[in-house]
Amino acid sequence: MTTTDDSDFRARIRQSFDRQGAMATIGAELTRIEPAMVEIELPFDPKLTQQHGLLHAGVISTALETAGTYAAYTTVAADVSLLTIEFKVNLMSPGRGERFLFRGEITKPGSTIIVADGRAYAISDGPAKLIASMTATMMVIRGREDIVG
Template sequence: MTVPGVEVAQSVLDAQPFSVLLGARVEALSPAGVVVRVPFRPELTQHHGFAHGGVQAALADIALTFVGAVALGPRVLTSEFKINFLRPSGGETLVARGSIVSAGKRQAVTRCDIFAVQAGEEKLVATALGTIVTADVPPAGGHG
């Protein structure tokens, strides 16, 4: 299977108004994994000034699904995922690194760790595990 490039993956995100609102950027995409970055800004915080859990969950969903699509092809959906928030997050950027745990023909189990980045230092703030499945849907962004 051919792995779409970062440009194709970014075009998929750019076609999703919510991902655009987050400012999500794909930095790497390969069979080894995916890296997605969201700049931290005040509009994405909760009442204590930390990154809102919904933002972290959305970032996890993006990374889990993209890495699942690398294994299964572009016609995929998230079937389920679980996220553990490990510590409050802030900083300059949130970075998600996703990888495959296991993949078959129709289902992949994927993992994602989310880091808060401040002055180049990363701190693990959340981890997620998801199930990505093939689905009778158009390929993401019309690619594939």
């Protein structure tokens, strides 16, 4: 898998993540950045639940898509931006836990299209439980002043 030669991709991704109003709103934290893999964690918050008290599917999807996109950012040059153009989420188990982990990993890097897979886990006492998976496609954007990192 090809990764960017930009040795400072971690700092670039952290700066971009810090500009994400959606991630700040839900209380998400960027906890791990590796080549072709990013993890985001989120504490349980009743404000993010649906009517049954479970983590809302929209929140799960948002965090998974973000993890996958930032995993893609580890594989591209610093002057490139990305936009998600498609994703599919499978909700496998109720979003019940004290914390949640969202891991995005690159399945297929590319110069125009990048494919990422993601997994969401609920964390409480005992082993982490897989609650959702996602496949997402990102489009590489170059030369657009209105869409930057």
